[in-house]
Amino acid sequence: xxxxxxxxxxxxxxxxxxSTRRVAAASLAGTxxxxxxxxxxxxxxxxxxxxxxxxxxxPLVATLLSFASYGVAFAARPLGxxxxxxxxxxxxxxxxxxxxxxxxxxxxxxxxxxxxxANVGVLAPLLLVALRILQGLALGGEWGGAAIMxxxxxxxxxxxxxxxSLVQLAAxxxxxxxxxxxxxxxxxxxxxxxxxxxxxxxFLLSAVLIGVGLYIRANVGESQMFEKIExxxxxxxxxxxxxxxxxxxxxxxAFGARLGGDVAFYVFTLFLLYFVPTKLGLPKNIALTAVLxxxxxxxxxxxxxxxxxxxxxxxxxxxxxxxxxxxxAFAFFALLQTRQPALIVAxxxxxxIFVSFMFSPLASFLPELFATRVRVTGSSLGFQxxxxxxxxxxxIIAASLLAKYxxxxxxxxxxxxxxxxxxxxxxxxxxxxxxxxSDAGHGRRS
Numbered sequence: 001x002x003x004x005x006x007x008x009x010x011x012x013x014x015x016x017x018x019s020t021r022r023v024a025a026a027s028l029a030g031t032x033x034x035x036x037x038x039x040x041x042x043x044x045x046x047x048x049x050x051x052x053x054x055x056x057x058x059p060l061v062a063t064l065l066s067f068a069s070y071g072v073a074f075a076a077r078p079l080g081x082x083x084x085x086x087x088x089x090x091x092x093x094x095x096x097x098x099x100x101x102x103x104x105x106x107x108x109x110x111x112x113x114x115x116x117x118a119n120v121g122v123l124a125p126l127l128l129v130a131l132r133i134l135q136g137l138a139l140g141g142e143w144g145g146a147a148i149m150x151x152x153x154x155x156x157x158x159x160x161x162x163x164x165s166l167v168q169l170a171a172x173x174x175x176x177x178x179x180x181x182x183x184x185x186x187x188x189x190x191x192x193x194x195x196x197x198x199x200x201x202x203f204l205l206s207a208v209l210i211g212v213g214l215y216i217r218a219n220v221g222e223s224q225m226f227e228k229i230e231x232x233x234x235x236x237x238x239x240x241x242x243x244x245x246x247x248x249x250x251x252x253x254a255f256g257a258r259l260g261g262d263v264a265f266y267v268f269t270l271f272l273l274y275f276v277p278t279k280l281g282l283p284k285n286i287a288l289t290a291v292l293x294x295x296x297x298x299x300x301x302x303x304x305x306x307x308x309x310x311x312x313x314x315x316x317x318x319x320x321x322x323x324x325x326x327x328x329a330f331a332f333f334a335l336l337q338t339r340q341p342a343l344i345v346a347x348x349x350x351x352x353i354f355v356s357f358m359f360s361p362l363a364s365f366l367p368e369l370f371a372t373r374v375r376v377t378g379s380s381l382g383f384q385x386x387x388x389x390x391x392x393x394x395x396i397i398a399a400s401l402l403a404k405y406x407x408x409x410x411x412x413x414x415x416x417x418x419x420x421x422x423x424x425x426x427x428x429x430x431x432x433x434x435x436x437x438s439d440a441g442h443g444r445r446s
Contacts, residue, residue, distance in 0.1 A: 080140020165306025254382025
C-alpha cells in the first residue's frame with residue numbers, strides 16, 4: 001500500500017482508495033471463506049455427525065458429543081490467537097492471513113474425505129476432532145489479522161467502524177453460504193444419499209473457494225502502521241507477555257463485550273437447527289430457512305451498525321445490541337413454540353438484528369483497545385477467549401438445560417444474562433470511536 005494524503009497527521013498513514021478497496025475486499029473474501037468452512041461443520045454437527053461419527057446407543061449423548069466436537073475448535077482458537085497474534089505483531093499481518101486461510105481450507109477438505117464410525121469405529125470421531133482443532137487454530141489467527149488490516153487503513157478513525165464491519169460481515173455471509181449449500185444438497189438428494197455422500201459436498205467444495213481466497217490475499221500489501229513499527233525497531237519482543245502484563249483491563253472489557261453476542265449468535269442459529277426438527281418435530285428445512293434469513297438480517301444490519309458506531313460511538317451501539325438481545329431472548333423461544341414457520345423465521349431474523357449490533361462494532365472496538373505493537377495479539381486473545389465460554393459452550397449448555405428442565409425458559413435466562421453483560425462491558429469502557437490509532441493503548445500500566 002502507498003500513502004497519498006498530502007498532509008497526514010503525525011504518526012499516521014492514509015491508504016489510497018484503491019488500496020483500501022483491495023485490502024477490504026481481501027479481508028472480507030478470506031474471512032468469509034474461513035467462516036464458511038467453520039459453519040459447514042456446525043451445520044453437519046447438528047444434522048449429520050451424530051448419526052455418522054458417534055455411537056448410536058443414546059441419540060442425546062451422540063448429539064451432545066457432536067456439539068462438543070464443534071465446540072473444541074473454540075478451545076483451540078485462543079491458542080491460534082496467541083500463536084498467530086504473536087507472529088502478526090512480529091513479522092506482519094499479511095503473512096498470517098495467508099497461512100490461516102490455507103490451514104482452514106486443508107482441514108475442511110480432509111473432513112469431507114473422512115471415513116465414518118461404521119467404517120473405522122472410534123478412529124472416525126478422533127480424526128474428526130483433530131481436523132476440527134486445526135480449523136479452530138486457523139480461525140483463531142484469522143479474525144485478529146483481518147480486523148487489524150482494515151482498521152489500520154484508517155488510523156484517524158473516520159470510518160473504522162464501517163471498515164471493521166466488513167470483517168464481521170464475513171460471518172453471516174459464510175453462514176449463508178454454508179447453510180445454503182447444505183440446503184441445496186438436502187433438496188436435491190434423498191435422505192439416504194445425503195447421509196451416504198451428500199454431506200461431503202460442502203466440505204470438498206471448500207478446495208475451490210479457498211484457492212480463490214488465497215489468490216485474492218496474495219495481491220494485497222502489508223499494513224503501513226506495522227511497517228512503521230518494524231522500520232523503527234519498536235516491535236514488542238514478547239507480545240503475549242506484554243498484553244497479559246499491561247492490558248488486563250482491556251482484555252476483561254473485550255471478553256465481556258464479545259461473550260453475549262457469541263452465545264446469541266449460536267443459539268439463534270445452531271441451536272435452532274437442533275431444536276426445531278428434534279423438539280418441535282418440524283421439517284429441518286424450516287430451521288435452515290430461518291437460519292438463512294437470519295444471516296440475511298446480519299448482512300443488512302452489520303454495515304448499518306458499523307456506520308452508526310462511527311457516528312455515535314461504539315459503546316451506545318454495543319449497549320443497544322446487548323439490552324435488545326437480552327429482551328428478545330424470551331420472545332425468541334415464545335415464537336418458536338408457536339410451531340408457525342413464519343414466526344420461527346421472524347424469531348431468528350429479529351434476533352440476528354440484535355446480534356448485528358452486538359457483533360459489528362467489535363472489529364473496531366477491540367483493536368482500538370491495544371497499541372500497534374501488540375494489537376493483533378491483544379485483539380485476538382480478547383475475541384477468542386470469549387469464544388471459548390460463548391460459542392463453544394452455548395450449544396452444549398442450551399441443549400443440557402433443555403434436557404434437564406424440559407423447558408426453554410432456563411435457556412432464555414442464560415441468553416439474557418450474557419447479552420446483558422455486553423451492556424455492562426460497554427458502559428465500563430471509554431469511548432474509542434474517534435481516537436487516532438497511534439494513541440490506542442494509552443492509559444495502560446507503564
